[in-house]
Amino acid sequence: MDDQEALLKKLILAEQQFRLACTVNLAVTNNVQSLDVPVEWSFGKHTVSYEDFGLRIDQAEVVAPLLEMTATFVVAGAIRDAVAGYFPNPKAHNDSNVVSAYQISRMLRNAFSHSMLSPKWSIDDDCKNRVFNIEDVISLDTSKLHGQFASWRDYGGPLAIFKFGRYVRENILGKTVDPNRQKPPFPTIECYQQGRLIARRVDVMPPDAVEIAAGETLVLGNGHFIRAVTRNDG
Incomplete structure (x- = not known):
């Protein structure tokens, strides 16, 4: 069995992998992710060309969100292993x-182990019709979940997965994140994201852009809207 320090390091690596998948x-x-692959790649007895191995942008758009899904499995597994390694009988x-x-x-972890791309809940009898909750971090109501495909809404x-891992590290395992750690540079593309809606700052307005005045609201659909406010630099 891994010692506690090794389990903690694996949890940190799982979190970093999850952040990379979201990135x-x-x-x-x-449309700024490079899809370059080697023109020809040899490994052991196998060789592939870019024509066979490379991705088109339309393919990348389909599979990129799946990286977040599979990375969720990695984080969940690392959390489970760490908690079980720190506490003899965590349940x-x-x-x-x-x-x-x-x-x-x-x-x-169990949901994803049944199918990485179509995770399905398998709830034990002692966990059915219960709510497992860490306040302001993550909550799972198991009512009616058994046998259903897992959804982020569950x-x-x-971000609940990200906060979940951080909470376990800091509040359960007692390993706080170093406030003086080296921070990443400011993003080269300035984006703001709400759910799956991404707002991106641009230098030149597109020709079909809709302009709204201060105090007006632009409804984007699916519960999203943008409200223009007056900027106060004072």
Whole structure:
């Protein structure tokens, strides 16, 4: 069995992989993700050309979101292993957050283990019709989930997974994130994202752009809208 330090490192790596998957998905959406592959790639006894191995942009747009999905499985598995490695019997722990962290991560991992691309819930009898919750982080209501395909709506989406991993690291395993760590540079493309809606700052307005005045609202559909406000630099 891995020692606790090794389990923690694996959780950190899983989080970084998840962040990279989300980053690649955004880059593909912004059409700035390089899809270059070797013109010819040899490995062992196999050789492929770019024509066989490379992706078209339309293919990348379909599979990039799947990276987030499969990375979710990796994070869930790393959380489950870490909690189980730190606590002898996490499902019966006296701290409800430890129990929830273990059960949510375990059930997520199990859902993906049935099918990575079409995860399906398999809820044990002792977990059915229960709510496992870590306040302001992640919540899973198992009612009516058994046998259903897993959806981000069941647990709160990708940012819930990110916050879940961070919470476990800091509040359950007691390993705080270094506030003085080296930060990444400011993004080269300035985007703001709400759900799956991405707003991108541009230098030149597109010819078909819709202009709204301060105080006006532009309805984008699916519950999204943009409201123009007056900027106060003072």
